[in-house]
Amino acid sequence: MPEPIALPSRREAIARARARGQRVAAVLPIHAPRALLTACNVHSVEVWGPPGVDPEIGASHFQAYTCAIVRNATSFLLAGHLDDHDAVLIPHTCDAMQGMASVLVDFVRPKMPVLTLYLPRGRRASDETYLVAELRRLGRDLTALSGVAPTDEALHAALDREAAADDAVAGLWRDRAGLALSDRAFFTLLRTREFLDAEAFVEVARTAPRGERKQRGIPVMLSGIAPEPMEIFDALDEAGAHVVADDLAGVSRRIYPRVEEPDPFRRLARSLLGAAPDPTLGQPIPERVAMVRRRMEESGARGIVVYNPKFCEPELFYLPLLAKGLAEAGLPLLHVEHEMTESLGAQTRTRIEAFVETLRGAQ
Amino acid sequence: MTPSATLSYLLNYELLGKGVLRVQRWRDERKLRAHHGKPDDPLNPPLVRTARMKELMSRHYLEGRYANGVKKVAWVTSGAPIEVLRALDFVLIYPENHAALCGARKKAVDLSVEAENAGYSRDICSYARTDIGAMLSGRTPVGRLPKPDLLVACTNICQTVLYWYRVLAAHFDVPLIVIDTPFLYQAASDHQVAFVKQQLEEAIPVIERVAGRSLSWRRLRGVAERSKTAAELWLEIMDRARNRPAPMTAFDGFINMGPIVDLRGEPETIVFYRELLAELDARIKKGVGAIKRERKRVLWDNLPIWHQIGHLSRTLGRRGVNVVVSTYTYAWGELAPMMDASRPLDTAARVYLHPILNRSTGDKLRTMEKMVKDFALDGVILHSDRSCKPYSLGQIDQRDRLVHERGVPALLLEADHNDPRAYAVEQGDARLEAFMEMMESAN
Ligand code: SF4
Ligand code: SF4
Numbered sequence: 001m002p003e004p005i006a007l008p009s010r011r012e013a014i015a016r017a018r019a020r021g022q023r024v025a026a027v028l029p030i031h032a033p034r035a036l037l038t039a040c041n042v043h044s045v046e047v048w049g050p051p052g053v054d055p056e057i058g059a060s061h062f063q064a065y066t067c068a069i070v071r072n073a074t075s076f077l078l079a080g081h082l083d084d085h086d087a088v089l090i091p092h093t094c095d096a097m098q099g100m101a102s103v104l105v106d107f108v109r110p111k112m113p114v115l116t117l118y119l120p121r122g123r124r125a126s127d128e129t130y131l132v133a134e135l136r137r138l139g140r141d142l143t144a145l146s147g148v149a150p151t152d153e154a155l156h157a158a159l160d161r162e163a164a165a166d167d168a169v170a171g172l173w174r175d176r177a178g179l180a181l182s183d184r185a186f187f188t189l190l191r192t193r194e195f196l197d198a199e200a201f202v203e204v205a206r207t208a209p210r211g212e213r214k215q216r217g218i219p220v221m222l223s224g225i226a227p228e229p230m231e232i233f234d235a236l237d238e239a240g241a242h243v244v245a246d247d248l249a250g251v252s253r254r255i256y257p258r259v260e261e262p263d264p265f266r267r268l269a270r271s272l273l274g275a276a277p278d279p280t281l282g283q284p285i286p287e288r289v290a291m292v293r294r295r296m297e298e299s300g301a302r303g304i305v306v307y308n309p310k311f312c313e314p315e316l317f318y319l320p321l322l323a324k325g326l327a328e329a330g331l332p333l334l335h336v337e338h339e340m341t342e343s344l345g346a347q348t349r350t351r352i353e354a355f356v357e358t359l360r361g362a363q
Numbered sequence: 364m365t366p367s368a369t370l371s372y373l374l375n376y377e378l379l380g381k382g383v384l385r386v387q388r389w390r391d392e393r394k395l396r397a398h399h400g401k402p403d404d405p406l407n408p409p410l411v412r413t414a415r416m417k418e419l420m421s422r423h424y425l426e427g428r429y430a431n432g433v434k435k436v437a438w439v440t441s442g443a444p445i446e447v448l449r450a451l452d453f454v455l456i457y458p459e460n461h462a463a464l465c466g467a468r469k470k471a472v473d474l475s476v477e478a479e480n481a482g483y484s485r486d487i488c489s490y491a492r493t494d495i496g497a498m499l500s501g502r503t504p505v506g507r508l509p510k511p512d513l514l515v516a517c518t519n520i521c522q523t524v525l526y527w528y529r530v531l532a533a534h535f536d537v538p539l540i541v542i543d544t545p546f547l548y549q550a551a552s553d554h555q556v557a558f559v560k561q562q563l564e565e566a567i568p569v570i571e572r573v574a575g576r577s578l579s580w581r582r583l584r585g586v587a588e589r590s591k592t593a594a595e596l597w598l599e600i601m602d603r604a605r606n607r608p609a610p611m612t613a614f615d616g617f618i619n620m621g622p623i624v625d626l627r628g629e630p631e632t633i634v635f636y637r638e639l640l641a642e643l644d645a646r647i648k649k650g651v652g653a654i655k656r657e658r659k660r661v662l663w664d665n666l667p668i669w670h671q672i673g674h675l676s677r678t679l680g681r682r683g684v685n686v687v688v689s690t691y692t693y694a695w696g697e698l699a700p701m702m703d704a705s706r707p708l709d710t711a712a713r714v715y716l717h718p719i720l721n722r723s724t725g726d727k728l729r730t731m732e733k734m735v736k737d738f739a740l741d742g743v744i745l746h747s748d749r750s751c752k753p754y755s756l757g758q759i760d761q762r763d764r765l766v767h768e769r770g771v772p773a774l775l776l777e778a779d780h781n782d783p784r785a786y787a788v789e790q791g792d793a794r795l796e797a798f799m800e801m802m803e804s805a806n
Binding site: 066070108314 | 482483491521522527532552557752753755759
């Protein structure tokens with residue numbers, strides 16, 4: 001059960017942004033230049049699915065073999081839940097997200113503008129040059145929306161604030177053992193980063209309840225796209241496991257490196273290009289395996305649960321070699337797919353129990 | 364270059380192989396010329412030039428079989444800018460084409476299962492599964508695929524190829540060149556074109572390093588010129604289907620597109636397509652259609668269902684329905700007018716940004732609408748391909764627009780281009796039947 005921890009809600013975050021005179025953009029997964037939006041006086045509120053909407057509404061645009069993030073997000077939008085947003089920003093995360101953006105732009109045509117961003121898939125000089133130009137282009141679109149052009153000072157300041165918020169995420173993980181939060185509550189807190197501005201998130205992180213940790217058991221790492229539905233934490237808890245590190249696209253894969261660079265657009269581009277190895281960015285598989293393995297070893301995780309919506313091609317392609325690479329280090333992997341409905345199925349819970357049991361047996 | 368590999372290459376490919384395949388082609392041509400078909404076959408005899416295509420493609424795979432140790436080998440995606448590689452004499456292997464070949468020869472499931480057993484999900488593209496299965500098992504209907512010295516993945520068809528080639532790069536431990544082509548939600552902007560051009564410039568030294576020699580710009584222009592000529596010919600071939608009755612079907616197009624994909628830039632490709640064009644013109648002159656009784660003309664959208672080509676062409680043909688053209692085959696010709704061989708890199712940057720799969724869903728709808736008009740079509744079959752998300756997402760809206768705004772009967776046919784386990788034949792036939800009735804009643 002979620003425990004009572006007072007956190008600001010999405011609605012409050014949007015109201016506060018409005019009170020500050022900001023525009024509000026719904027931002028789809030995964031990598032988006034939050035600092036650029038802020039510098040253009042646009043507040044970003046992320047949409048990861050969500051569960052709990054009627055996916056049938058999205059089915060009038062997308063086939064059943066489309067991932068639930070795209071189907072649910074489309075349903076969410078069509079059901080009017082984004083009507084109070086001024087724009088939708090869709091980064092080109094994968095073929096599915098590309099399809100969603102294109103269908104919204106060409107056919108659905110919601111009342112708010114749909115903005116797009118193509119993130120390059122390499123880390124070469126050409127990628128950086130391109131991304132700088134692409135971010136400037138997006139900056140112009142955002143300026144058209146808000147009337148505020150991003151000055152160098154404003155963008156640098158926004159980048160500093162985002163870096164501080166990234167540090168806060170890393171800090172929460174560092175202090176995890178001393179936080180009196182269950183995994184579910186801990187991730188609920190981490191996920192406020194999806195809708196809070198950077199300063200508000202830093203404050204939430206600073207005031208996280210300290211004390212004895214509420215969950216104990218077999219340490220595991222959680223990977224995948226997003227911890228949604230959050231019943232995964234209850235299932236892990238019931239099975240006797242707890243999460244000691246994450247490699248979720250929505251959380252730790254978005255802790256970007258700090259970059260020193262006088263041109264703020266270049267600084268932003270370098271920071272985004274420096275993201276941890278992520279299948280949606282098409283980075284080499286051995287790099288990803290090495291990174292996950294290192295993080296598991298550092299955190300003491302004994303196994304990894306990869307938690308994905310069904311039909312997530314980028315994740316599916318990287319999984320076999322990730323599992324193999326980790327197995328070589330004696331680190332088992334469990335892949336759990338879900339439809340992003342309200343709750344986890346009984347079969348999934350049983351698989352999680354069996355996995356944790358195996359880890360316990362290997363102790 | 365090792366002496367034994369060179370000897371084997373010369374003997375098995377240059378001397379024996381080419382000769383045997385030539386004789387085989389003569390035999391096939393003779394058989395095709397003599398083929399009159401059964402009276403109840405709805406299709407007219409197949410195109411004789413198909414035998415030439417078979418020879419070219421077999422030769423291509425045969426050369427690949429003996430290439431390691433003699434020539435450098437690159438595995439490339441179907442939309443990759445290959446002109447520089449060709450100018451540096453690489454043997455090019457197209458895993459997608461190889462997977463299609465496995466599909467057409469009903470070998471795809473066995474190979475996919477190999478990949479699935481290694482952990483690759485049934486929800487990923489069936490081309491990738493087929494090929495990963497071939498890579499892991501070493502089994503292939505073409506005898507043997509050469510190991511790559513270099514991999515080139517271009518994202519202008521999908522992001523899937525990037526993940527797939529990351530798997531290949533990890534397996535073979537060879538360099539991977541990524542040519543990343545931003546998706547065109549709108550018209551291409553200068554920074555997008557400049558990005559592709561800069562990547563091509565960055566790729567050249569890497570390719571030269573693997574090739575062990577420098578690029579000759581004169582040769583590159585020659586290859587680019589031949590690519591353009593072949594693409595123009597292919598476009599003409601597709602456009603011949605505007606005739607009524609159409610001298611070819613989209614299924615003929617699927618079968619004969621191998622050289623424009625795999626052998627772009629080779630002189631033989633031009634010779635082949637000139638001959639094919641002449642055969643089509645002869646058919647047109649005689650008023651011979653690809654099917655005996657063409658009553659309805661249809662557009663095919665998306666990849667073919669490789670494992671059902673024969674069944675579908677006959678099922679439709681029996682009702683007088685000719686699938687005359689497809690967005691997929693047309694894609695290999697429609698960009699020919701953009702090509703300018705005198706500026707190979709600038710042109711490549713622009714051309715390789717613009718394949719249909721890299722253009723918006725609205726643009727694809729406009730392309731289909733234009734084809735419906737230009738080819739005087741009565742309906743559209745949109746193959747909703749669970750394996751190919753970039754081609755398929757958007758089809759529900761495209762179909763709705765065609766039906767409700769243009770009054771064009773359109774069917775969404777759920778299948779998988781390479782995995783027959785994801786296609787229910789009876790259900791598919793029933794849906795096609797209903798679609799054909801809908802077309803009948805539309806007039
Ligand atoms: S990354 Fe995966 S889950 Fe996210 S939108 Fe793409 S396919 Fe869906
Ligand atoms: S996803 Fe589609 S475009 Fe990409 S390789 Fe597979 S079939 Fe081809």
